[in-house]
Amino acid sequence: MPELDLSASSVDLTRAICDVPSVSGDEKTLADAIHRAIGALSHLDVHRDGDTIVARTDRGRGQRVVIAGHIDTVPINANVPVREVDIDGVPHLWGRGTVDMKAGVAVQLKLAAELVDPRIDITWMWYDHEEVTADLNGLNRLSRTRPDLFAGDFAILGEPSNGEVEGGCNGTLRAVVRTHGVRAHSARAWIGENAIHHAAPALMRLAEYRPRNVTVDGLVYREGLNAVRIDGGVAGNVIPDLCEIEVNYRFAPSRSLAKAEAHVRNVFEGFDVEITDGAEGARPGLDAPIAQEFVAAVGATPKPKYGWTDVARFSALGVPAVNYGPGDPHLAHHDEERVPVSQIETVERSLRAWLTAS
Template structure:
């Protein structure tokens, strides 16, 4: 596996990091390369937990910042190795991982190597298994194994944000709404009760639902309630006796899990509703001193993060956190995934200006 040269430009480092495939579950080669690269710098203490690499300064500063990024990607689909392209007159790096989120990781690696005397202590975290089941998430595992590493006053997650600051994140809930019927031969359908037909009111309520916009600490979060899958049926000549509609609710960070559950159960009053997964969001936390300094340094106007991200893990620990990274989140997981060179440079300049105190 080629070594990572942290003296390269962030763009060149993005290409190198992306060209080491690291689909979730296969992050070891990239984790090895990152560990080897940052271990060459004496100002960093290196800790490894599985395929999560932590590098931190211990300068005795009175404040500490945690900066994190995941190193795994969704599966490759003919989009590696990366390519330099021009799209609508914009110079980009095209390929898997460029947006989600190896360009952000590349910026972090470069700054971790170069910032030897920052005005705050910094804990850098590059973690595995973000794109799969939450139980496997490397950041979650690290928080259980080494909670001391999460001590900090402010956190930044390098998720793609178009180079803008996105505060907090929405929460997410998944529920299964079920109907029951009675099986019968489809030639004599009147003898049975069609569970799929009984799901019609569920879909009607979803179609009638209007997304709410809720202001939290000055940012307006847009909620959403949608069917994401439906299952039912026995055979081509059998009236189905069961149907299940899976629903996803994205809720503003002003609600906790209990409040989000009440919203969903109220919408589907009269139906069997099972909550199968819920992750609370994160409030913006932009009133924290370090957050204000960061926003001022990068010259940003904060926006809300509609999707759920790992900033919620920091928020749950009482650490205000924001998303800040290059790349259009609409292109995350897309086969045309690509990141503008200008955004990589802008994010590096913003973080460098803040972390160097200049």
């Protein structure tokens, strides 16, 4: 049963929580450790919902910020336990979760323990099931059971952003494009219809598709429409009667989920299309005064977030939200996932200064 020492540095905490495997669906051990450590702090009101833990200060401040991070990771691939590596003279922590996003979680745990009297009331959230479908997401569940816990003037997701501020996020949609045929013996192929061959025009539409760059509130979001999986075939001597192409569409936050769905159906007009998953994007959230104050305090130049993150859940509830955390997002889910030690320390230092400055 792991125990977390919240008096340790945020770097050591990163190592400790990365070494507790918490692949989506297996977060309980880490959630229990976080709950024990945070539950011992008298300055926080603590609430638990499944493997999501919420801790709040209640100092009667005029504003409240919500700071959240997910505790699950994608599957481990011989990259735990964490080790320290030197890359071009720069110390890094290497291993699953160091980037996405346990370094951010460690910073949040460290600050939650030590900021007893912040100038802004803070709601800390550590949640489960971010790396899987939206219906399992811990924040999604909590927004239904305890929407009051999301109240705030501003929200920060500790998603990897290279220590920069990334505003909003693209939306995401997944669909399955199906083609149908007739089974037959491959020696008599003319009797059947080959569903895999019928998929060629759909793949050609994807190959010829030109995604948009869309400016939203001053930030340029890059869209993308891509095949991410293809499946078909019965046996080595059978003409297949079904082929499925799974497609992922990343769309700018100026486009609604309904319009994104309509766009995908239009691209694949004439094909059997099933929408299997989708989530709205979020506008940058940088027009609120508190957001502008935060950006100025950390000395960042805002950038767009191309991937989907849970800033969208806060945006949907009317809470402007940004991504701010250590780690290069290009290394999220990578087998060489690693984060510079200095980025963890810088993010902690910048957040601490903003939350405590008078």
